[in-house]
Amino acid sequence: MKLNKKLLASGVMAATLFAGNAFGAVSAEEAAKLGNSLTPIGAEKAGNGDEIPAWDGGLKEAPAGYNDDGIYINPFPNDEVLFTIDQSNVDQYAENLSPGQVAMIKRYDDYKMPVYQTRRTATYPQSVMEQTVENATKAELIKGGNGIANYQDATPFPIPQNGVEAIWNHITRYRGGSVQRNVGQVTPTENGNYSVVKFQDELTWRAYLKDYEPDQDPNVLFYFKQAITAPARLAGNVLLVHETLDQVKEPRRAWVYNAGQRRVRRAPQVAYDGPGTAADGMRTSDNFDMFNGAPDRYNWELVGKKEMYIPYNSYKLVDRDLSYDDIIKAGHINQDLTRYELHRVWHVRATLKDGARHIYAQRDFYLDEDSWQASVIDHYDGRGELWRVAEAHAMQFYDQQVPWYAIEVLYDLLSGRYLALGLTNEENDPYTFGVERTSREYTPAALRRAGVR
Template identity: 70%
Template structure:
């Protein structure tokens, strides 16, 4: 029973493929915190499976030790039913073509469905800044950047597809955090060798030496150091993500520990190869989508009710090993959790003059968090090629939506990638880490790149 739900505030503009005036009126913005949540979702439920939003999950369960291992706050929830090959047609209206293809391709692939819990929320300060952004932030003339933006969600009431995708790109991730994660690219038989990373992320406004006048076009800094296996350990990627990418594209550098050399890395963008991913993802597949949106025409197609991965705490459990999760063809779906949520449907179509391995990308973005939940990728011949899913969970001790991990399935090769595994890592997440601008300079890469 797929429903197309159009918010009255944007009904006249949902099908626009080019940027329109971005900031909304004071009257429209007044709906935020009233009929809409502070970040623009519909507060009301659907009278059936989707409940009303009542503030999200803001309290840690009794078993949480404050150690970055986010235990399941809903341990008594039971699986309601499964969507598999025998009943996929019954639920097709609430699935993406990619999800349907995965179910039909693998006999043992299914979606375990649980009750919907709208756990997503952000800190009060981020919610308030989002409300302020609604009447102030604009797209630059070409759409490839933002004006009057510093932090939080820029377009809680989006007018077009570009605004919706920028909400995902810029969403609040905790200001500053460090995480230790693994990436795997299993062979068709399920064999894999993990590549491990230590990653740090810091919004410019969260730097301990933040200066509004210094480097004002940078949105955030990202550093990714490989820690295993030994043949790759010590290689480091540094990214300065810019706000207005017409004014200045993303800055990226790579430190190669074998050569002990830092070099600019313009290919760390678009469909350049993902780090140590064995060809199983592009650079802009990380976080389901990142970087400049200038290669595509973007269309906001409306809202849908979709079964998406949500409250995926079991997949982050330290009781599981990577071998417990990784199976031939796909992860062990019995460990996953899907819920019915409203999502924004955004389609990106490659511009005639541009080149990219993905001709069309269909994005399904959770309305409560602006995190992308599912992406269907099509090749240049119009064939469904790759299917991405992000297994979301709420960081309940800091009011931050996040992912337990993300998957990218290749329907043509039978292989897949999982990025963000933490089950076997000693310190998976640390939020609120203090970072200075000095740590995100090219000169700092050599110091970080030690075997």
């Protein structure tokens, strides 16, 4: 597949990170592009003169009718489909698709990609963008890329010099500081039958704790807690994670509370290709949030920039008038409810290091330039065959100035099954930002105290 040669004005070309070398901070002259020719996050401000418009600050205001309740309505209800990519014309658009997207279209007769007007809605709070600009001249990779020094909570490498810097931008990106969400996960059978596993997730960055102390747990990036609320046979099980910044120096701390046994135990398997929670084998631990965790098992190559049709402004997928049955279909989600737009993405290729173990031998990431979120990831098995295709159906949480996902979908091309995570259409209180938490609430002892059965 051809790559678009058009790269950022910074002239960054393909690069691979070699262990032992430090990368990161750019010169003040280079960083001066941020907020000028580049957005504060590092995207090209200018459009492409055709489908991609210039970035004008993103979507910062809620549309009329939004009730400030975490139930997001479509700010573009009158936008219409410009054209549709399907089996009849996929070869015409293949240069602007990933191999995985092409494979999905060719595998399923009814799989299609409705393409809409490109709207560059992604933006972050002013303070986050200012911190990102500061990080550009200060943040550095350490220990072969397995940690970051001189970093404050924001995008660390807005002008990336290699692949691992780009992937750290995805891992560390701002998601509201402290948020609770109630979401559903499904893993349909090949004929489309499914049951819903419901989660209550909490995500709190260390600096957003009520009792935050700069010197307390300095290697922790954020705290994550995930309680299963349904079905009854799984309800009450809780996962607690302390996500460390340098996971080679100090591996991710994880514990699970088993409601049936009423006990807490360490969970070292919640990492890399360990099984995802209640996922029926359909995702690994590091498939959550498209990709998470330590980058040390892969070599990371910054292939370059390209224009690509990616899921964007996916407000139809959170429409409260829809049920899960409207969305979940055999083989794939209901593509009539999706929205694709042409955006510039960073292409990052991860290849498994010699001697390292993972079920994915190669992963090709396509990171949205405006948010640093992974939009599409193609996963290859040990034979070099395309195996799984992940798509993140992005949306802007406009009242919080947070780009995030409506749902994540991971398709298995071999089994014909898939996993969809983040469903909110039938959930009460889907998103609550600004929740107040203390460090005591993210301890193993707190898991025991919170045990419901």
